[in-house]
Structures are given as C-alpha cells and as structure tokens.
Amino acid sequence: EPEVTQTPSHQVTQMGQEVILRCVPISNHLYFYWYRQILGQKVEFLVSFYNNEISEKSEIFDDQFSVERPDGSNFTLKIRSTKLEDSAMYFCASRGDRVLQPQHFGDGTRLSIL
Amino acid sequence: GQNIDQPTEMTATEGAIVQINCTYQTSGFNGLFWYQQHAGEAPTFLSYNVLDGLEEKGRFSSFLSRSKGYSYLLLKELQMKDSASYLCAVTDPTDKLIFGTGTRLQVFP
Numbered sequence: 248e249p250e251v252t253q254t255p256s257h258q259v260t261q262m263g264q265e266v267i268l269r270c271v272p273i274s275n276h277l278y279f280y281w282y283r284q285i286l287g288q289k290v291e292f293l294v295s296f297y298n299n300e301i302s303e304k305s306e307i308f309d310d311q312f313s314v315e316r317p318d319g320s321n322f323t324l325k326i327r328s329t330k331l332e333d334s335a336m337y338f339c340a341s342r343g344d345r346v347l348q349p350q351h352f353g354d355g356t357r358l359s360i361l
Numbered sequence: 362g363q364n365i366d367q368p369t370e371m372t373a374t375e376g377a378i379v380q381i382n383c384t385y386q387t388s389g390f391n392g393l394f395w396y397q398q399h400a401g402e403a404p405t406f407l408s409y410n411v412l413d414g415l416e417e418k419g420r421f422s423s424f425l426s427r428s429k430g431y432s433y434l435l436l437k438e439l440q441m442k443d444s445a446s447y448l449c450a451v452t453d454p455t456d457k458l459i460f461g462t463g464t465r466l467q468v469f470p
Contacts, residue, residue: 290404290450292457303456350394350458354403
C-alpha cells in the first residue's frame with residue numbers, strides 16, 4: 248500500500264538554527280499538509296498546500312515557517328531560526344483529489360531543539 | 362470557535378466492545394474522521410462520516426449525527442493491539458483537519 252514517507256525520523260538542532268523537514272507524499276495525491284504534535288498534546292494543523300501554493304495556514308505558521316514543493320515528489324517544511332517551543336513531532340499528510348478523501352499521514356519527524 | 366471533546370481515557374477488556382464518543386462545535390463541517398494513534402507513531406485513518414448514520418468497516422464502526430454534533434467510534438472484539446489513542450477530527454470547508462485531544466484506550470486481558 249502506498250504511503251507517505253518523511254525524513255529524517257529524528258532531528259536534533261541548536262536553537263536559532265534552520266531545519267528542513269522532508270516529505271514524499273503518496274504519488275497520485277495532490278493535496279499536502281503539515282501538522283505538528285507537541286508531546287502530550289493534540290495534533291495541530293500548520294499549513295495546507297495545493298497546486299504549488301499555500302491554501303491555508305494556521306496562526307502557528309508564522310514568518311519563520313515556509314513550505315516548498317521543489318520537484319514532482321518532495322514537499323518540505325523549513326523552520327528558520329528555531330525556538331525551544333518548536334520541539335514537537337511534525338507530520339506530513341496527503342490526500343487524493345476526490346472530495347472528502349481521508350488524509351494519510353507519514354511517520355513523522357521528531358524535532359528536538361536544544 | 363472550534364471545540365472537539367472526547368473522554369481522556371477509557372479501559373476495556375479483551376474481546377469486549379467499546380464506544381468512544383466525540384462531540385464537536387466547529388464553525389464549518391464537511392466530514393468527521395477517526396484516526397488511531399499508537400504512542401510515538403503517526404495517526405492512521407480508521408473511518409469517516411459525511412452523512413448521518415453508521416459506517417461499518419470490519420471491527421470498527423463510526424456513527425454521526427450532524428444535528429447533535431455527535432459521533433462515536435465502536436470497536437468490537439477488542440484485541441490487545443487496539444490499545445492506542447483514538448482521535449476524532451473534523452474537516453471544515455477549508456479542508457484542514459481539526460483534532461480533538463484523543464481518547465487513550467487501554468485493553469486488558
């Protein structure tokens with residue numbers, strides 16, 4: 248069964264550094280998402296992306312965050328100048344183009360900011 | 362505003378049936394989704410409802426009443442591997458998933 252893949256599985260970074268989290272969505276999917284989950288808390292929406300542009304972003308997704316689809320397969324989340332509170336699990340998700348298809352999640356990247 | 366409520370924890374016995382309830386108040390509604398999440402892992406899609414009624418998928422069923430803002434996930438013939446968090450999530454017209462805090466289910470032998 249096709250799946251969403253994310254790399255790296257764990258990223259440890261010094262505060263103030265930039266990180267890039269990578270995702271390969273399911274190949275025929277057109278809608279892409281990033282979510283995050285702080286330890287012990289609920290999954291929170293960050294951003295949705297379709298047709299090479301952001302569809303919606305949450306209040307969390309401020310100027311330090313950006314997303315990009317650099318080629319036909321990868322979807323990246325960049326966090327500039329990371330803060331301690333950015334430590335969380337970051338999940339990428341994708342879905343097909345039929346209305347109300349479920350979003351399928353990758354295994355996540357655990358980001359630890361020191 | 363957006364508010365999704367689920368019980369924090371539930372326990373059940375192997376082989377039993379358990380019902381996990383979810384109530385929601387959201388500014389828009391397109392569908393309600395249930396995901397399973399084992400500790401430290403990704404949410405895995407289980408079931409979804411768009412219209413009122415029951416959707417059955419093997420040992421898992423989900424029910425929706427849009428007028429009451431209410432859903433439940435029914436798990437039958439519980440197995441030890443069903444011990445996990447169960448996440449209720451609503452999609453609004455903007456397509457994003459709005460998650461509840463999840464219900465941690467522990468299945469005992």
